[in-house]
């Protein structure tokens with residue numbers, strides 16, 4: 715197993731406020747990590763810190779052996795981070811197709827998996843293909859989320875960060891999205907970190923899991939181990955979901 719992400723003793727927050735304290739997390743190439751925790755425990759702050767959108771106070775982040783924490787936010791996408799933030803930052807004044815073609819870039823040399831292009835995103839999300847010429851403002855919440863995932867994919871990242879991808883979506887759309895995420899990670903082998911409020915659905919498609927509480931990692935192990943231990947899930951997350 716080749717290690718892709720190595721986060722060591724990370725402290726980060728907003729301004730002087732420290733939210734994450736001494737967080738260490740590892741992820742192997744081709745694996746998916748479920749990042750869980752109750753509300754306000756620092757999950758989004760962790761994702762934002764990988765993307766370079768918080769203030770890092772200490773620690774290191776290495777992606778494929780390169781020091782990511784030294785890079786400004788605008789260079790992290792080129793370094794391999796495909797970030798889908800909670801607020802789905804699509805360009806609302808552009809069409810679906812323009813959103814995808816504006817950011818598409820070829821994969822790095824030596825990449826084994828097939829390259830993501832707008833055409834492949836349309837194949838993954840047929841709903842988006844039907845709305846190619848619609849503006850971002852004309853999309854439903856689920857379609858916006860699909861477009862946000864598509865935009866991250868066409869950057870051909872080495873690590874996909876999905877922050878609560880299913881939040882606020884209708885159950886049928888959640889199923890569609892989870893199926894697509896499973897395909898991206900399981901079949902295409904893209905490494906990912908997924909933050910979610912519904913642990914069972916995400917644990918089922920993840921290899922490993924980490925649980926945050928008050929900005930520190932209070933549990934890490936296999937996703938299966940956590941999924942099969944409702945008592946531990948209850949202890950860590952409040953309810954055996």
Ligand SMILES: Nc1ncnc2c1ncn2[C@@H]1O[C@H](COP(=O)(O)OP(=O)(O)OP(=O)(O)O)[C@@H](O)[C@H]1O
Nearest residue numbers: 728731733751752753754755756757758759760911
């Ligand atoms: N922009 C910000 N400026 C200052 N503090 C913030 C900011 N965003 C989040 N925080 C604080 O950081 C802490 C962790 O928030 P974060 O959003 O990372 O948690 P979370 O685990 O993702 O929560 P949720 O599941 O509710 O999204 C909270 O106390 C929150 O108030």
